[in-house]
Amino acid sequence: MSTVKYWQAVNSALHEELERDDSVHLFGEDVGVPGGPFAATRGLRDRFGEWRVRDTPISESTFTGMAVGAAMAGLRPVAEVMYFDFITLAMDQLVNQAAKMSYMSDGAFAVPLTIRTLCGGHRGSGPQHSQSLEGWLAAVPGLKVVWGGTPADAKGLLKAAIRDDDPVIVIESLSLWTRRGEVPDDPDHLVPIGAGLIRRPGDDVTLVCWGDTMPSAMEAAESLATRGVGAEVLDLRTLSPLDEALILRSLAKTGRLVVVQDAQGPCSVGSEVIRLAATDGFASLRAPAAQVRPPFAPVPFAPDLERAYYPGPDDVVSAALGTIEGKRA
Secondary structure, eight states: OEEEEHHHHHHHHHHHHHHHOTTEEEEETTSSTTOOTTSTTTTHHHHHOTTTEEEOOSOHHHHHHHHHHHHHTTOEEEEEESSGGGGGGGHIIIIIIITTHHHHTTTSOOOOOEEEEEEOTTTTOOTTSOOOOHHHHHTSTTOEEEEOSSHHHHHHHHHHHHHOSSOEEEEEEGGGTTOEEEEOOOTTOOOOTTOOEEEEOOSSEEEEEOGGGHHHHHHHHHHHHTTTOOEEEEEOOEEESOOHHHHHHHHHHHSOEEEEOSSOSTTOHHHHHHHHHHHTTGGGOSSOOEEEOOOSSOOOSSHHHHHHHSOOHHHHHHHHHHHHHTOOO
8 A cells, every 4th residue: 555645546547547548638727738637647748659648629529529539549648627517518428429429329439538626625726627527427328437536546436437438427526636645556456437435434324425525524524423423424436326335325324314515406426316315215215315516606716705615514413313313404
């Protein structure tokens, strides 16, 4: 095990996969000579050359379309969309081309494409650089969506995505960019796509989280423990396909559910988790499920307003205690 920062784990994953497989190529704005807008591709162009680590024009639709075509032709492209918000500019290529190509060609074409994109929430990045749009992508058949909340998961999920034969959206957190954690040194360290993880066991309430919200859920669980409440923290890690079996097992044990998310509530991944609890998990529920989320409004620029906008550990504690006391969130 090595202790590294989140961004270093991403860089290591890219280095190892470029080294392992000559069909892996990187595309994106500033991924080559500058080493990436946030240093995730630092040193890779020097090591693997301009042909495999390629700077592109500022056109998300263009380089995503190029990556889709390259994947269909036998490469394993990794394209970086600098901010999650900018993925909207590549939605036709992702939703109408990459996600549907295998289905429409009756399996004649695979699209082993990885899209790396970074969420700027909690960094004062404002309404056009902070959005959590995972719900948009998770609703598309043919796309897989993952979001690691630790350096080990960021690395293992990215490596698994690159080796996957389907298009995978890998979301990374700028708010966690310099957070340190232990990462296995094994070059075959993979985190299975579709598998959540119980980060902390508990018997009284399940806290479902992913990505940026995982640290808040863990802090809330520690606070609840001082009050005699055992909170089980379930990190989804993969948002599509959801690990429904793990969610239902945890709910069967605790009987209470709180979903913690940075995305607004309507039509979100959290809403889907609550739908699962209210249908397949209904017999296990001892109280109404709660959803801790921002208001239905753009993310503000001002740091004080942004801190008020995003839910924090105290909000999670309040929601968890509410489910135990029988109060609606």
